[in-house]
Amino acid sequence: MKAQTADESASFERPAARSSTVLRSVIAFIGSDRRFIVGGLLLILYILIALTGPSISPHDLNAPDLDVRLGAPTATHWLGTDRIGRDVLTRIIAGSQVSLEVAAGAVLMALMIGAPLGAVGSYVGGKIDALVQRVMEGIMAFPSLVLALALVALAGPSVVILWFAIAFSSVPRYARLVRSGVLTQKEREYVLAAQAMGQSPLRILFKQILPNIMAPIAVQLTLDFARAISVEAALSYLGLGLSVPYISWGTMIRDAQDFLEVAPWLAIFPGLALAGVILAFTLVGDALRDRMDPRMRRSLSRRMI
Amino acid sequence: MRLRYIAMRLVQLIPMVLVVTMVVFFVMMIVPGDPVMVMLGAVDGAQVSREVYDAMRIHLGLDQPLIVQYLHWLANLLHGDLGTSITHRTAALEVIVQRLVPTMYLMVGGLIIAVIIAVPAGVLAAIHNNTKWDHLATAFVVAGISVPTFWLALVAVLIFAVYLGWLPAIGYTRPQDDFVDFLKHIALPMSVVALNIAATVLRFQRQDFLEQMQQDYVRTARAKGLSERLVQWKHVLRNSLITTFTVVGLQMAYLSGLITIVESVFNYPGIGYLLLNSIRTRDFIVVQGVVLFMVFLVIVVNLIVDILYTVLDPRIRYS
Numbered sequence: 001m002k003a004q005t006a007d008e009s010a011s012f013e014r015p016a017a018r019s020s021t022v023l024r025s026v027i028a029f030i031g032s033d034r035r036f037i038v039g040g041l042l043l044i045l046y047i048l049i050a051l052t053g054p055s056i057s058p059h060d061l062n063a064p065d066l067d068v069r070l071g072a073p074t075a076t077h078w079l080g081t082d083r084i085g086r087d088v089l090t091r092i093i094a095g096s097q098v099s100l101e102v103a104a105g106a107v108l109m110a111l112m113i114g115a116p117l118g119a120v121g122s123y124v125g126g127k128i129d130a131l132v133q134r135v136m137e138g139i140m141a142f143p144s145l146v147l148a149l150a151l152v153a154l155a156g157p158s159v160v161i162l163w164f165a166i167a168f169s170s171v172p173r174y175a176r177l178v179r180s181g182v183l184t185q186k187e188r189e190y191v192l193a194a195q196a197m198g199q200s201p202l203r204i205l206f207k208q209i210l211p212n213i214m215a216p217i218a219v220q221l222t223l224d225f226a227r228a229i230s231v232e233a234a235l236s237y238l239g240l241g242l243s244v245p246y247i248s249w250g251t252m253i254r255d256a257q258d259f260l261e262v263a264p265w266l267a268i269f270p271g272l273a274l275a276g277v278i279l280a281f282t283l284v285g286d287a288l289r290d291r292m293d294p295r296m297r298r299s300l301s302r303r304m305i
Numbered sequence: 306m307r308l309r310y311i312a313m314r315l316v317q318l319i320p321m322v323l324v325v326t327m328v329v330f331f332v333m334m335i336v337p338g339d340p341v342m343v344m345l346g347a348v349d350g351a352q353v354s355r356e357v358y359d360a361m362r363i364h365l366g367l368d369q370p371l372i373v374q375y376l377h378w379l380a381n382l383l384h385g386d387l388g389t390s391i392t393h394r395t396a397a398l399e400v401i402v403q404r405l406v407p408t409m410y411l412m413v414g415g416l417i418i419a420v421i422i423a424v425p426a427g428v429l430a431a432i433h434n435n436t437k438w439d440h441l442a443t444a445f446v447v448a449g450i451s452v453p454t455f456w457l458a459l460v461a462v463l464i465f466a467v468y469l470g471w472l473p474a475i476g477y478t479r480p481q482d483d484f485v486d487f488l489k490h491i492a493l494p495m496s497v498v499a500l501n502i503a504a505t506v507l508r509f510q511r512q513d514f515l516e517q518m519q520q521d522y523v524r525t526a527r528a529k530g531l532s533e534r535l536v537q538w539k540h541v542l543r544n545s546l547i548t549t550f551t552v553v554g555l556q557m558a559y560l561s562g563l564i565t566i567v568e569s570v571f572n573y574p575g576i577g578y579l580l581l582n583s584i585r586t587r588d589f590i591v592v593q594g595v596v597l598f599m600v601f602l603v604i605v606v607n608l609i610v611d612i613l614y615t616v617l618d619p620r621i622r623y624s
Binding site: 144146147150153239253 | 333
């Protein structure tokens with residue numbers, strides 16, 4: 001406790017010292033939580049694979065090789081081949097792109113719809129706030145997967161429809177986060193000072209309040225990423241995902257069902273890829289949340305005593 | 306007092322029901338293409354005679370203003386009229402209710418098994434915090450969250466139906482026809498549902514138990530000289546069960562999605578399977594009906610959980 005106060009006063013005089021303290025605490029955090037290390041490394045691996053894409057594989061993504069139909073894993077085809085002899089590993093690598101792209105779009109869309117709704121509601125207050133809240137409560141009653149299914153079924157699968165269908169049920173989470181964030185921050189001195197200086201409400205919102213409520217939003221984004229990936233996979237598995245030329249892990253598993261007896265690897269490996277990426281986001285999100293939730297920290301410190 | 310609380314909760318439901326019905330109604334409106342053709346299930350360029358088209362248009366009330374259409378639709382809804390299924394040629398509600406019984410077996414059975422596994426496991430993990438058992442429980446939770454349900458279901462089919470041949474991979478038998486066969490058919494889907502829900506319940510049960518152990522009443526109970534076992538299994542568990550109830554209530558929305566996936570993998574004839582089949586046959590009246598039905602189930606279960614609160618914790622009152 002004493003050291004911290006000393007650091008703060010030092011940073012007050014020499015701003016340079018502050019950034020190194022922040023950096024040190026970030027490194028200490030990363031080092032202190034195994035979930036963060038494992039999840040983070042796994043995540044980096046997935047992102048690298050998605051960025052390089054199927055071109056790193058010696059096999060062609062779509063070219064059939066009828067000699068090795070439904071082939072078991074071998075030295076040439078590490079994860080086997082599918083019903084027309086295409087390399088499973090290459091297709092899994094391509095699938096990582098669809099998975100991450102759809103999830104990233106859905107998560108950002110939810111944030112971009114939800115955050116302004118929450119901000120406007122809490123800033124304006126009154127009837128508009130009440131209305132926004134009631135609508136958000138209504139949306140939260142919907143089973144997210146079922147609603148996404150219905151939306152995609154009605155509007156037909158496309159990247160944008162998938163973003164929207166997956167984002168729709170997460171919108172209330174961001175609206176609520178931003179709403180409660182703005183409500184607690186709006187009476188703080190720095191906001192009142194900015195108001196006194198004559199800054200516009202929008203400027204105050206973006207420049208003053210938003211940076212101060214970024215932490216819980218970042219946690220929510222990470223956890224929602226995992227959810228978005230699994231919803232996309234489930235939709236594809238149920239036959240409502242993107243069709244050719246997109247390659248989705250969910251679709252791969254759906255196609256593999258017919259060959260469960262003769263070629264189980266077709267279903268097993270895309271599933272492992274899915275579980276791995278969901279695990280990575282969940283671990284990182286959980287580690288971040290435990291770090292930021294003051295309630296958890298309290299119980300942690302009590303346990304240490 | 307309790308009646309007043311229940312009455313207030315019911316009043317609170319009104320705006321939510323309005324929002325939910327509006328979302329469903331307007332989602333059907335934003336569908337690209339002609340809603341009449343969509344409702345007739347003829348979207349892929351199929352020919353429809355003029356009479357059928359006009360009849361459907363008037364039946365749907367599309368010649369009236371949107372707000373009138375909505376109110377009309379809502380009034381029908383309140384009378385239990387969800388419309389007529391195009392493929393089944395009967396009332397959509399009837400089609401849904403027929404499929405409800407198998408789904409209820411799956412949902413209720415899965416929930417009961419999940420709670421039976423997860424509550425004691427969560428308590429044990431919390432009591433033996435940071436031991437081998439706790440780590441094992443945490444690993445189970447993380448796996449339960451990360452592994453996609455449909456994949457877990459397929460792996461279960463692969464192991465127990467394909468390799469071991471112990472259980473049938475798909476299908477359903479009514480319990481009144483052949484109870485043993487019913488159990489055989491429901492064993493795999495129900496286990497998948499139970500494992501999935503158990504992971505979440507265990508997670509919250511463990512965390513809440515740990516937090517409850519820090520409360521003052523625990524110290525008081527210990528100071529009174531009660532045995533540790535009595536404190537944990539009577540005082541703490543009673544309080545943390547309230548959290549478990551909330552979690553189960555909040556899981557209802559998730560459970561509907563879970564059921565849809567599981568029923569699809571196992572060709573299990575419940576409302577989730579009905580939903581997917583109706584999407585495939587483009588029977589949108591039934592799709593709409595099932596979605597509404599599931600949402601109302603979520604709302605009703607959450608209402609029941611809220612009312613049960615007042616029984617479990619008399620301090621909760623509407624304010």
